[in-house]
Amino acid sequence: DIQLTQSPSSLSTSLGDRVTITCRASQSITNYLNWYQQKPGEAPNLLIYAASTLRTGVPSRFSGRGSGTDFTLTISSLQPEDFAIYYCQQTYNNFRTFGPGTKVDMK
Amino acid sequence: QVQLQESGPGLVKPSQTLSLTCTFSGGSLWGDDYRWTWIRQHPEKGLEWIGYTSYTGSTYSNPSLKSRPIISMDKSKNQFSLELTSVTVADTAVYYCARDRGGHCSPTYCSFWAIDLWGQGTLVTVSS
Numbered sequence: 348d349i350q351l352t353q354s355p356s357s358l359s360t361s362l363g364d365r366v367t368i369t370c371r372a373s374q375s376i377t378n379y380l381n382w383y384q385q386k387p388g389e390a391p392n393l394l395i396y397a398a399s400t401l402r403t404g405v406p407s408r409f410s411g412r413g414s415g416t417d418f419t420l421t422i423s424s425l426q427p428e429d430f431a432i433y434y435c436q437q438t439y440n441n442f443r444t445f446g447p448g449t450k451v452d453m454k
Numbered sequence: 455q456v457q458l459q460e461s462g463p464g465l466v467k468p469s470q471t472l473s474l475t476c477t478f479s480g481g482s483l484w485g486d487d488y489r490w491t492w493i494r495q496h497p498e499k500g501l502e503w504i505g506y507t508s509y510t511g512s513t514y515s516n517p518s519l520k521s522r523p524i525i526s527m528d529k530s531k532n533q534f535s536l537e538l539t540s541v542t543v544a545d546t547a548v549y550y551c552a553r554d555r556g557g558h559c560s561p562t563y564c565s566f567w568a569i570d571l572w573g574q575g576t577l578v579t580v581s582s
Contacts, residue, residue, distance in 0.1 A: 348518075390550055390574060400566075434501055436568075442517065443503045443567075444503060445502070
C-alpha cells in the first residue's frame with residue numbers, strides 16, 4: 348500500500364499567516380493527490396484535487412502544488428474559518444489512503 | 455440537491471456484524487466514473503478508507519481489514535451498504551459513506567479521482 352506522511356502534525360498560527368502543509372508519498376503517485384479540510388463534528392470537505400486543481404467554490408487563498416512523491420497545501424492568508432484539520436489522500440490505485448492529518452489551530 | 459445519508463444501528467455487540475446503509479438522493483448511482491465508498495474515523499483519530507463498490511459491481515476493500523468488509527449495492531433503492539463482520543471494540547468509529555468521483559475519464563482511465571460528496575457520518579459503538 349502507498350503510505351502518506353504529513354508535516355507538521357500540528358501548527359499554531361495567527362490570522363493572516365501563510366501556512367504550508369507537506370504531504371509525502373512512499374512511491375510516486377503522479378498527481379493523484381487530494382486535500383480535504385475537516386472541522387469538528389463535520390465530514391471532511393474536498394479543497395483541492397489532482398494535486399493543484401481548486402474545487403469550485405473553495406477560496407483562492409488555498410493552493411496545491413507537487414507531483415510524484417512531494418506535495419504541498421498552502422493557505423496564503425489564514426482566515427478564522429480555516430482552523431481545522433487537513434488531510435491529504437492518494438487515489439493512484441484502488442487502495443486509497445489518507446495522510447494522518449495536520450491540525451491548524453490558533454496561536 | 456444531491457446528498458448521502460447513512461443509516462443503521464448505533465450499537466453492535468462484539469463478534470457480530472456491523473451493517474450500514476447509505477441512501478443517495480438527488481441522483482443515480484449509475485456511472486462508470488463513480489466509486490461508492492465507505493470511510494471511517496476512530497474517535498479523535500484520522501480517516502481510514504474501508505472500500506468501495508461501483509455500479510458495474512466491482513468492489514475493493516482495505517487489505518488491512520482482512521476481507522471483513524462486504525460492500526454491495528441495491529440499485530432499485532439507490533442505496534449501497536457496508537457489512538463488517540466479526541467486529542471488535544476496535545471497530546468503534548464514525549462511519550461515512552461517500553462518492554469518489556473520477557474526472558476526465560476514458561473507457562479505461564480517469565485522470566483524477568476525488569471524494570466530492572460525503573454523508574454526515576454515523577457513530578457505531580461496539581460494546582457488549
